[in-house]
Amino acid sequence: MxxxxxxxxxxxxxxxxxxxxxxxxxxxxxxxxxxxxxxxxxxxxxxxxxxxxxxxxxxxxxxxxxxxxxxxxxxxxxxxxxxxxxxxxxxxxxxxxxxxxxxxxxxxxxxxxxxxxxxxxxxxxxxxxxxxxxxxxxxxxxxxxxACVLYGHKRAPVHLGDDVLIFGAGSLGLLHLQVARHSGAANITVCDLKKDKLALAGELGADYVINPREEDEDSPLKYAPQGYDVVIDATGSPRVVENAIKFIKNKGTLMVFGVCPQAATITISPYEIYRRDINIVGVFAxxxxxxxxxxxxxxxxxxxxxxxxxxxxxxxxxxxxxxxxxxxxxxxxxxxxxx
Ligand SMILES: [Zn+2]
Ligand SMILES: [Zn+2]
Missing domain, CATH: 3.90.180.10 (Medium-chain alcohol dehydrogenases, catalytic domain)
Structure with missing residues (x-):
C-alpha cells in the first residue's frame, strides 16, 4: 500500500x-x-x-x-x-x-x-x-x-450566561466556538487576524468578531467590560497567551489549548493571579x-x-x-x- x-x-x-x-x-x-x-x-x-x-x-x-x-x-x-x-x-x-x-x-x-x-x-x-x-x-x-476541544471544556466548563473570548478562528477555534454556544454562553467574542476566518466565525454563531490588526488591542473589553468568564487560546502564540490574562473576569479561567513552542516563556503577575482569583488551565490532547x-x-x-x-x-x-x-x-x- x-x-x-x-x-x-x-x-x-x-x-x-x-x-x-x-x-x-x-x-x-x-x-x-x-x-x-x-x-x-x-x-x-x-x-x-x-x-x-x-x-x-x-x-x-x-x-x-x-x-x-x-x-x-x-x-x-x-x-x-x-x-x-x-x-x-x-x-x-x-x-x-x-x-x-x-x-x-x-x-x-x-x-x-x-x-x-x-x-x-x-x-x-x-x-x-x-x-x-x-x-x-x-x-x-x-x-x-x-474530542480534544471537549476535553478542554470539561477542564474549563462554560456555564449558562457566560462571556467567552476565543483567540484564533482556525478549525479548532471554530469548534470551541460551537461547543461554547451549545454550553449556554451568552456572549462569544472571537479574535483572528484573517477576515475570512472571522466571517466564518460569525456564520457559526460568534456574537462579536475582532481583527486585532484593525482595532485597538483592548477592544475585546468593549463587549465584556468586566472581562470574560472563559478565555480560550486556540492560537498557540505565547504572546497571545501572555496578553490574554487582562481579558479574564475576576474568578475567570484561561484555557491554554493552542500548542506553544516547547521552549517559549511568558511573563505574568502572580499577584494578579492571586488578587483576581484567576484559574489557568492546560489541556493536553x-x-x-x-x-x-x-x-x-x-x-x-x-x-x-x-x-x-x-x-x-x-x-x-x-x-x-x-x-x-x-x-x-x-x-x-x-x-x-x-x-
Ligand atoms: Zn491533532
Ligand atoms: Zn498507562
Whole structure:
C-alpha cells in the first residue's frame, strides 16, 4: 500500500509499504479521510512526545471503513464506517489507573508512536473504534480534534450566561466556538487576524468578531467590560497567551489549548493571579471524550463541514504541512488517501 513515512526527523517519504493484516483483537481500516494537524509538523521536526517514533506513518485524525477483522472482534464488522480514537494507553500505569490516560506513562498513539492514518490502510485495535452513520468521512475525521476541544471544556466548563473570548478562528477555534454556544454562553467574542476566518466565525454563531490588526488591542473589553468568564487560546502564540490574562473576569479561567513552542516563556503577575482569583488551565490532547465527540458530529449538533478548507490526495501532504506551518491553511486540511 501507499503511505507517508517520517523516516527520521525532517525526512518525509511517500512510498510502498506492506499492507497490514489484523491480529485477533484488531481490524484493518481503509482510510477514507485523515486530517492534517500542527502536531504532525512537530513530529516531523523531531519534537515528539514520548519515545523515538521513527520510522512512523503519521496521521492521528482519521476514519474509514473496516476491510478485515480479527477473530475476537465482536462489535464491529467488515464494511462498517468507523471513527478512531488514536490514544492507546497501557491501562496499568499510575495515570491510567486514575482514568487519566492522556498522561499514560507508557503512552502510545496511532500516528504518534505507531502507524497512523496517512496511508491507504491502518491497523486499529477494536477498543479504539467508534460507529457513525449520518455524516461524510471528511466530517467524521474531525472527531479527534473535537474530542480534544471537549476535553478542554470539561477542564474549563462554560456555564449558562457566560462571556467567552476565543483567540484564533482556525478549525479548532471554530469548534470551541460551537461547543461554547451549545454550553449556554451568552456572549462569544472571537479574535483572528484573517477576515475570512472571522466571517466564518460569525456564520457559526460568534456574537462579536475582532481583527486585532484593525482595532485597538483592548477592544475585546468593549463587549465584556468586566472581562470574560472563559478565555480560550486556540492560537498557540505565547504572546497571545501572555496578553490574554487582562481579558479574564475576576474568578475567570484561561484555557491554554493552542500548542506553544516547547521552549517559549511568558511573563505574568502572580499577584494578579492571586488578587483576581484567576484559574489557568492546560489541556493536553483528549481523554475518554471521543464517544461524545463523534456523537455530536453524527447528530449534526457540531458542524465540522464548515471548518474544512481543503481536501487533498496523499501526495499533497507535504504541501498541506507547509500550509499549516505558514498559517496559510484556511481551515482544516483533510487528506483522502484513495482520491
Ligand atoms: Zn491533532
Ligand atoms: Zn498507562
Amino acid at each position: 501507499k503511505a507517508v513515512v517520517f523516516e527520521a526527523p525532517n525526512t518525509l517519504k511517500i512510498k510502498e509499504v506492506k499492507t497490514p493484516r489484523p491480529g485477533d483483537n484488531e481490524v484493518v481500516v481503509k482510510v477514507e479521510a485523515s486530517g492534517v494537524c500542527a502536531s504532525d509538523i512537530h513530529i516531523l521536526k523531531g519534537d515528539f512526545i514520548g519515545s523515538d517514533p521513527y520510522p512512523l506513518i503519521p496521521g492521528h485524525e482519521f476514519c474509514g471503513t473496516i476491510v478485515e477483522k480479527g477473530k475476537n472482534v465482536e462489535n464491529f464488522d467488515v464494511n462498517d464506517p468507523v471513527a478512531i480514537d488514536p490514544v492507546i494507553p497501557c491501562g496499568k500505569c499510575y495515570y491510567c489507573r486514575r482514568n487519566e490516560q492522556n498522561h499514560c506513562i507508557n503512552f502510545n498513539g496511532l500516528g504518534d508512536t505507531i502507524a497512523g492514518g496517512f496511508a491507504e490502510y491502518v491497523l486499529v485495535p477494536e477498543a479504539n473504534l467508534f460507529h457513525f452513520e449520518n455524516v461524510s468521512f471528511e466530517e467524521a475525521s474531525l472527531a479527534e480534534p473535537l 483528549l481523554n475518554r471524550t471521543f464517544g461524545e465527540s463523534i456523537k455530536l458530529i453524527d447528530k449534526g449538533v457540531i458542524n465540522t463541514k464548515k471548518v474544512i478548507s481543503d481536501i487533498f490526495p496523499l501526495e499533497k501532504l507535504p504541501l498541506a504541512l507547509e500550509m499549516v506551518e505558514n498559517g496559510e491553511a484556511g481551515g482544516k486540511i483533510v487528506i483522502k488517501p484513495h482520491l
